[in-house]
Amino acid sequence: MTENHTDTGAQIELIDVVKRYPGQENAAVDDLSLTVPAGETVMFVGPSGCGKTTSLKMINRLIEPTSGQILIDGEDVTTKDATELRRSIGYVIQGGGLMPHMTVAENIGLVPGLLKWEKRRTRDRADELLDMVGLDPSTYRDRYPRELSGGQQQRVGVARGLAADPPVILMDEPFGAVDPITRQRLQDELMNIQAELHKTIVCVTHDIDEAIKLGDRILILKQGGRIAQYDTPEQILSAPSDDFAADFVGSGSKLKQLSLLRVRDLELVRPVTCRVGEDVDEVVARAEEAGEQSVIILDERDRPLEWVFLRTLRRHSTVTDPERELHTVVDHRSTLADALDSMLVSSHGGAMVTEGGRYIGVISYDTVTEHIRSAQNGES
Amino acid sequence: MIRFIDERWADILFRSYQHGSLVIQSLILATLIGVGIAVLVTTYRGLSPAANAISAVGLTIPSFALLGLLLPFTGIGVVPSVIAVTFYAVLPILRNAVVGLQSVDGGIIESARGQGMNAMTIFWRVRLPLAWPVIMTGIRVSAQMSMGVAAIAAYVLGPGLGPYIFTGLSTVGGANALNYAVVGTVGIIVVALLLDALLVLFARLTTSKGIRA
Numbered sequence: 001m002t003e004n005h006t007d008t009g010a011q012i013e014l015i016d017v018v019k020r021y022p023g024q025e026n027a028a029v030d031d032l033s034l035t036v037p038a039g040e041t042v043m044f045v046g047p048s049g050c051g052k053t054t055s056l057k058m059i060n061r062l063i064e065p066t067s068g069q070i071l072i073d074g075e076d077v078t079t080k081d082a083t084e085l086r087r088s089i090g091y092v093i094q095g096g097g098l099m100p101h102m103t104v105a106e107n108i109g110l111v112p113g114l115l116k117w118e119k120r121r122t123r124d125r126a127d128e129l130l131d132m133v134g135l136d137p138s139t140y141r142d143r144y145p146r147e148l149s150g151g152q153q154q155r156v157g158v159a160r161g162l163a164a165d166p167p168v169i170l171m172d173e174p175f176g177a178v179d180p181i182t183r184q185r186l187q188d189e190l191m192n193i194q195a196e197l198h199k200t201i202v203c204v205t206h207d208i209d210e211a212i213k214l215g216d217r218i219l220i221l222k223q224g225g226r227i228a229q230y231d232t233p234e235q236i237l238s239a240p241s242d243d244f245a246a247d248f249v250g251s252g253s254k255l256k257q258l259s260l261l262r263v264r265d266l267e268l269v270r271p272v273t274c275r276v277g278e279d280v281d282e283v284v285a286r287a288e289e290a291g292e293q294s295v296i297i298l299d300e301r302d303r304p305l306e307w308v309f310l311r312t313l314r315r316h317s318t319v320t321d322p323e324r325e326l327h328t329v330v331d332h333r334s335t336l337a338d339a340l341d342s343m344l345v346s347s348h349g350g351a352m353v354t355e356g357g358r359y360i361g362v363i364s365y366d367t368v369t370e371h372i373r374s375a376q377n378g379e380s
Numbered sequence: 381m382i383r384f385i386d387e388r389w390a391d392i393l394f395r396s397y398q399h400g401s402l403v404i405q406s407l408i409l410a411t412l413i414g415v416g417i418a419v420l421v422t423t424y425r426g427l428s429p430a431a432n433a434i435s436a437v438g439l440t441i442p443s444f445a446l447l448g449l450l451l452p453f454t455g456i457g458v459v460p461s462v463i464a465v466t467f468y469a470v471l472p473i474l475r476n477a478v479v480g481l482q483s484v485d486g487g488i489i490e491s492a493r494g495q496g497m498n499a500m501t502i503f504w505r506v507r508l509p510l511a512w513p514v515i516m517t518g519i520r521v522s523a524q525m526s527m528g529v530a531a532i533a534a535y536v537l538g539p540g541l542g543p544y545i546f547t548g549l550s551t552v553g554g555a556n557a558l559n560y561a562v563v564g565t566v567g568i569i570v571v572a573l574l575l576d577a578l579l580v581l582f583a584r585l586t587t588s589k590g591i592r593a
Contacts, residue, residue: 062494087496097491101509101588110495144590160495170494 009039009200010073010167012059017068019054028054029225039198043205043215045248051225052204056170059202060089072168087111090169095177096157098145104156105141111164129159134189151182158190171203175210184338187213188331195333208249212237212259213335220245233260258337263330263353266371268361273298276305278319284310294348297322302358304329307348329354339363384559392567399540400571403526406465411519413466414473419503422481431478435471443468443532451536461530461538468529469522476518480511509588516583523579527572541567
């Protein structure tokens with residue numbers, strides 16, 4: 001990363017870490033050494049039983065290593081009290097792992113509470129984090145987990161992990177329990193949050209696409225926690241170290257490289273826009289002058305409402321809010337793979353792009369295919 | 381019958397109060413003991429069969445026999461009554477507390493550990509609140525059972541409505557025998573219903589809205 005930023009994360013170092021369970025012949029994790037640079041997101045992937053979750057849980061000592069050292073910011077984690085250590089490390093698990101008998105705000109305030117923050121500060125922090133993960137504080141802070149959808153629970157789980165502003169956040173299959181569309185949104189949001197906070201994130205997943213999308217680096221583990229490859233997503237896709245890594249990444253790695261490119265890396269087009277309440281005849285005239293068949297409707301805060309053909313628009317005399325759920329909107333940080341996904345359900349051959357919720361343009365199908373074609377020509 | 385009640389109105393009320401008070405105090409004691417043992421049993425899994433055996437055998441001891449056994453040690457009066465009622469009240473609470481504590485999702489516990497809660501905090505803030513509805517059900521069962529046991533405590537001259545029933549039984553055929561027995565029995569039923577209503581209310585107030593059925 002070349003951007004200018006201050007890392008709030010801390011470096012994690014695993015040195016010859018071994019985990020052996022009594023009565024088992026093979027070690028669950030055998031001699032794992034690894035450095036996670038401060039402020040980076042590292043994804044642990046591998047087949048089930050490869051020791052990725054065990055490795056993760058040894059960092060916050062939910063599992064005690066048999067031998068070896070784990071250093072966070074140069075400090076050996078075993079020298080600290082285990083519960084104290086865990087309060088300084090964010091922990092996000094599949095489904096959120098929320099306490100069902102506590103409200104959303106109480107769940108988020110759990111660690112600050114344990115750290116004896118002032119009540120007021122804890123409450124403000126919970127509101128701030130709810131906002132950050134896209135949930136309206138006044139609506140959600142007093143709800144109980146069972147009153148939330150799976151995706152919302154997971155958002156609260158992420159907020160709870162961030163609550164005490166820990167330098168390191170561990171995530172164990174954080175988005176494994178939600179549907180694909182929600183998962184994609186949660187991944188986008190996590191990337192936005194990480195772009196701002198630069199925590200050190202260690203995330204276990206079984207989904208290689210998720211790893212490619214979110215990771216600054218990917219660790220592919222084999223049985224027994226042995227490293228198959230530890231590298232950037234680009235390297236892992238273009239130069240897998242051995243057959244195991246290649247198999248794990250799977251076929252269609254050309255297609256997967258679309259997960260490395262962001263929408264903002266490509267040029268956006270800017271079709272005619274209009275606002276709710278405008279006179280339809282004027283809008284149609286503007287669009288026809290520009291030689292276009294359709295316009296984008298924005299609300300008063302510049303959020304896209306709908307992308308409509310002129311013939312649909314003509315049914316009313318003023319522009320109205322269609323009040324439909326939009327599926328063809330992507331964040332400017334989304335991957336091209338996600339954008340293509342959205343475009344496939346669009347009748348306009350493109351997807352609307354937003355930045356922080358505000359409309360900034362359209363990415364067209366042609367732009368993407370053009371980009372793939374030129375990339376291929378460049379390679380061969 | 382009406383005259384019978386009319387003449388003893390104050391006495392009946394006082395005995396009903398005593399009966400309820402004996403049961404409530406024994407219940408509080410039994411809850412502390414039952415939950416305490418349940419914590420031990422769920423922490424040290426090896427104790428679990430022993431606890432199950434004791435609670436199964438315990439319920440087979442007739443309350444009459446238990447009171448008889450207690451007499452040489454405690455004499456007659458309130459003390460053996462409280463011990464006997466508490467003894468039986470512990471059993472359903474213990475069983476429910478064990479089930480309740482064991483059924484708390486392991487994932488939730490691990491999540492709590494992962495946030496940096498120690499064992500003590502996890503017990504008070506996670507395991508107990510989550511097991512609470514099940515424990516409360518045990519307490520309600522205990523309360524109903526204790527009403528009957530408390531009546532038997534009249535045998536050791538304990539307080540409450542029990543002596544009315546005993547008087548009725550021992551003077552069968554006498555002038556007021558039926559009145560005594562009926563007033564004693566119905567009185568206990570009324571006290572039991574009142575206490576159950578109170579416990580339902582208490583359970584509602586002490587159970588988080590997030591897990592209320």
